[in-house]
Amino acid sequence: MTETGLTAEAIALRSAEIRGLEGLASKPMSFGLLAWRRFLRHRLALIGAVGIVLIALGFIVQPWTSSWDFDEIDPIALGGDQGISAQHWFGTDDIGRDLMVRTFHGGRSSLQIALVVAVVSTLIGVTLGAVAGYFGGWIDVLLGQVTNLFLIVPALLVLAVFAKRWDNKNSLAIVIACLLWTGIQRVVRGLVFQIKEQEYVQAARAAGARPGRILVRHVLPNVVGPVMVNLTLTAGTAIALESTLSFLGLGVKPPTPTLGNLVFEAKGRIDSQPIKVLLPAFFIVAITLCINFLGDGLRDAVDPKAAGERAG
Amino acid sequence: MFAYVIRRVLATIPLLFIALYSVHVGVSFTTDPLAEFYQCLPRCQQGYDLISDQYDLDTNIWVRPFAWFGDAATGDLGRSNELGQPVSTILKTRGWNTAQLAIPAFALSTGVALMLAIYSATHKYSAGDYALTSLSFVGIALPTFVVGLLLQTTFAVWWQDWFHNKPFWTQGKHADSFGQFLSSATLPILTLTIVSVAADSRFGRTAMLEVLNADYIRTARAKGLSRRRVVWRHGLRNALIPLVTLWALNFSILLSGSVITESIFSWPGLGPPFIDGLGEADIDLVLGIVIFGSFLVITFNLIADVLYGVLDPRIRYD
Amino acid sequence: MNGEPLLAVESLTVRFKTEEGVVQAVTDVSFDVFADEVLAIVGESGSGKSVTAMSILGLHGRSANISGSIRLDGRELLGLREREWREVRGRSIAMIFQDPMTSLNPVFTIGDQIVEAIRTHNGDVTKQHAWNRARELLDLVGVPEAGRRVRQYPHECSGGMRQRAMIAMAIANDPKLLIADEPTTALDVTIQAQVMEVLHDARRATGAAMLLITHDLGLVAGSADRVQVMYGGRMFERGSIDEIFYGSRNPYTIGLLQSIPRLDTRTEQRLEPIRGAPPSLLHPLPGCPFGPRCRYAIDRCLVEVPDLHEVGPNHLSRCHRAEEIDLFSTVEVT
Numbered sequence: 001m002t003e004t005g006l007t008a009e010a011i012a013l014r015s016a017e018i019r020g021l022e023g024l025a026s027k028p029m030s031f032g033l034l035a036w037r038r039f040l041r042h043r044l045a046l047i048g049a050v051g052i053v054l055i056a057l058g059f060i061v062q063p064w065t066s067s068w069d070f071d072e073i074d075p076i077a078l079g080g081d082q083g084i085s086a087q088h089w090f091g092t093d094d095i096g097r098d099l100m101v102r103t104f105h106g107g108r109s110s111l112q113i114a115l116v117v118a119v120v121s122t123l124i125g126v127t128l129g130a131v132a133g134y135f136g137g138w139i140d141v142l143l144g145q146v147t148n149l150f151l152i153v154p155a156l157l158v159l160a161v162f163a164k165r166w167d168n169k170n171s172l173a174i175v176i177a178c179l180l181w182t183g184i185q186r187v188v189r190g191l192v193f194q195i196k197e198q199e200y201v202q203a204a205r206a207a208g209a210r211p212g213r214i215l216v217r218h219v220l221p222n223v224v225g226p227v228m229v230n231l232t233l234t235a236g237t238a239i240a241l242e243s244t245l246s247f248l249g250l251g252v253k254p255p256t257p258t259l260g261n262l263v264f265e266a267k268g269r270i271d272s273q274p275i276k277v278l279l280p281a282f283f284i285v286a287i288t289l290c291i292n293f294l295g296d297g298l299r300d301a302v303d304p305k306a307a308g309e310r311a312g
Numbered sequence: 313m314f315a316y317v318i319r320r321v322l323a324t325i326p327l328l329f330i331a332l333y334s335v336h337v338g339v340s341f342t343t344d345p346l347a348e349f350y351q352c353l354p355r356c357q358q359g360y361d362l363i364s365d366q367y368d369l370d371t372n373i374w375v376r377p378f379a380w381f382g383d384a385a386t387g388d389l390g391r392s393n394e395l396g397q398p399v400s401t402i403l404k405t406r407g408w409n410t411a412q413l414a415i416p417a418f419a420l421s422t423g424v425a426l427m428l429a430i431y432s433a434t435h436k437y438s439a440g441d442y443a444l445t446s447l448s449f450v451g452i453a454l455p456t457f458v459v460g461l462l463l464q465t466t467f468a469v470w471w472q473d474w475f476h477n478k479p480f481w482t483q484g485k486h487a488d489s490f491g492q493f494l495s496s497a498t499l500p501i502l503t504l505t506i507v508s509v510a511a512d513s514r515f516g517r518t519a520m521l522e523v524l525n526a527d528y529i530r531t532a533r534a535k536g537l538s539r540r541r542v543v544w545r546h547g548l549r550n551a552l553i554p555l556v557t558l559w560a561l562n563f564s565i566l567l568s569g570s571v572i573t574e575s576i577f578s579w580p581g582l583g584p585p586f587i588d589g590l591g592e593a594d595i596d597l598v599l600g601i602v603i604f605g606s607f608l609v610i611t612f613n614l615i616a617d618v619l620y621g622v623l624d625p626r627i628r629y630d
Numbered sequence: 631m632n633g634e635p636l637l638a639v640e641s642l643t644v645r646f647k648t649e650e651g652v653v654q655a656v657t658d659v660s661f662d663v664f665a666d667e668v669l670a671i672v673g674e675s676g677s678g679k680s681v682t683a684m685s686i687l688g689l690h691g692r693s694a695n696i697s698g699s700i701r702l703d704g705r706e707l708l709g710l711r712e713r714e715w716r717e718v719r720g721r722s723i724a725m726i727f728q729d730p731m732t733s734l735n736p737v738f739t740i741g742d743q744i745v746e747a748i749r750t751h752n753g754d755v756t757k758q759h760a761w762n763r764a765r766e767l768l769d770l771v772g773v774p775e776a777g778r779r780v781r782q783y784p785h786e787c788s789g790g791m792r793q794r795a796m797i798a799m800a801i802a803n804d805p806k807l808l809i810a811d812e813p814t815t816a817l818d819v820t821i822q823a824q825v826m827e828v829l830h831d832a833r834r835a836t837g838a839a840m841l842l843i844t845h846d847l848g849l850v851a852g853s854a855d856r857v858q859v860m861y862g863g864r865m866f867e868r869g870s871i872d873e874i875f876y877g878s879r880n881p882y883t884i885g886l887l888q889s890i891p892r893l894d895t896r897t898e899q900r901l902e903p904i905r906g907a908p909p910s911l912l913h914p915l916p917g918c919p920f921g922p923r924c925r926y927a928i929d930r931c932l933v934e935v936p937d938l939h940e941v942g943p944n945h946l947s948r949c950h951r952a953e954e955i956d957l958f959s960t961v962e963v964t
Contacts, residue, residue: 149331154609156568157602164590165342240455247457248587270465281458288453527732534687535747536720546735625783
């Protein structure tokens, strides 16, 4: 009858008549259970989760399976640049180190950095968000300006400047983290604002509950969801940022391999031996994809209203 | 309306100042142009003093920015030791090269992303939507340098192997003719565009969907408006509001993206000197580029803010 | 109630394909609306009343499976092409929605939106003329300083004023039928009465019939000629105001009536809520949708959907025990 109809699902879903009804006649499900079901249904997220676990495991387990060390030079592969062979499944780099080992070691480093970035930036963001939301007033305004500041400066340029100075794995991670906390800060701030106004919180305050207790008891449960999403998505951004920095020759320097600087080392010979570039690049993309799938699924599980963003 | 613009400008100025100040201190803090001199002292005392003088290294790090701003106000941005030219000249000539990539990329990616977003939102869950969303998903996962490298390898090596010709230059800028310019600029512009479109179209789709799900769209349909009018007049007009924010952000992304792309394709823009300058502690150059970049981004954000006010009457009158 | 009905809905069934399965939003609903009357459709959330209303204007999309018949002045509407629907919407039939804040486009002025409604269906009207008309309409619906208001944005007006603007927009083209979907739900109680009055004035000024969708029985009492009660996507009772309010023969309607607080309720008397929750439209149970919650339910109720029983000349009730039950009955409660 009617053709494509812009608001098909929209009208259907929005009308309260349909939305509130699923499962009302059956046993009521807790929010956690509903979120879990939605997540499970999101197959892509599952693939992402499985993918990242497999990759991480692969990186971790690898040292036991291979005979080479990441910076060990194979004397037989004199002159380096060996192609695929039995001893070196993906060949060697230009000075004779096994490429696969280096890639997997690099993968570990990259994942490590991503993890640290995700955790630290989320911590910073949550704390600042809670402070801004709870205390409001001039503290909030000040923090707002600071957040704006961080949001506005061109990320890579600024990172490049600071990364030069702090270029070992952990310091670099913290530098990156210092740039990525703004997103979660805004979310937490908004949440705290909202919750602060709720009557049950006002009642708690009237009864004398200390700010800490209120934050933990009322705010924290609501924050868990967005935090999980943020952790995941920030890790993805971190991988991209770190590998880009390393690719430019900034960031982590050889011999410590990361996926990014492996590409950096190999880019000169991309014409003759593209595999050296493709292998670490593949992992960068694969990891980012899996993380994005996972993060998307988490976000969908936590906030079904964002459903329009799903990959399909 | 006018009051709103004034307010936004006034709010941005302190932000601008603090940002540029922080950047200056940051750069000064993390780079040490005297590094190479420590070993050879006291032999190279003269060179040491020269550098010290050039970069005001005797002054307190927190005071230095003011001197720099003072000079900058008169147009003197210092001198690049590596390139042997005044920084302002470099900004002009190489900056123009970067602009030749960034501006077409911005225009292209904005337009394409918008079209894709509208298509996706109005054909939600169709095969086309599914394909586009998946593509953009993959696109987002590809860091800029991977896209650049892939494009470069494809056209530098593989295409040649298969088709025995090379339609695009994969290194450097060639501008003897407009045709040559096009063929050398295409790959870098394409790289920048692909990366931007991937992120933009997803955001655009969400913004469009949110708008199309709104009650006033339902009202518009109930009034008997044609579908086209509903989408373009009622829908898009509202979706432009978040989109404008995105475009300002996009600009920031393009700036960073240019650094990477220029490095890969050896394009004589501001990117490679920036990276080299960091390595060689060519402070004036680095400062010039970073501060200029920050200034541009902040200005763009201001423009976006003003556009916001134009598009959304609710903001204007607050 | 003489002659042919203006709107004749017959056996309307609406199903939606959703992620979780097929939702039976409306099942076998039939009713008529005659010119110059007000028919109220009453029901709680999920009863299918809004879905019914939107079907009349063809506002559902691809995911909706609609069957049955909807005839306006004898012309069949279901199956119309989009182009034909557009001539009906906003002209022969106009709809007023629930929340005027979100139902009006925030980036266009009120005048813009009314003018748009006018010029969409009257292409040859000049802009000047349309704007004058918009001002007149705002005047008609009781917006003070209409000349100023017409150039304002929705967020600059109060809720009541926005709803008046919506009404003005709806009557701009002299529709034959006005559908008001919960017109006062989003408004303050004090404004509700005012808006209802405006609605009635507008109706009288245009001579339109009105389909009033609401969950508020109190609203219905002062506004409607006839009432139809819906539950679980089905029609449960239909009759005149008096028949429903004083002579209901349906347990659900009676339950609704008894749960309304009234000024003359004695303080010791408790309000009687209807226990239980609305049925799932995704997996409808066999038998009467209200069965599990009904005080008068018998075994048959859980197995067989009741037919509509004629308990009065124009009074229908869907209940196996319709003849026995009434407001004051002492029928055995099970």
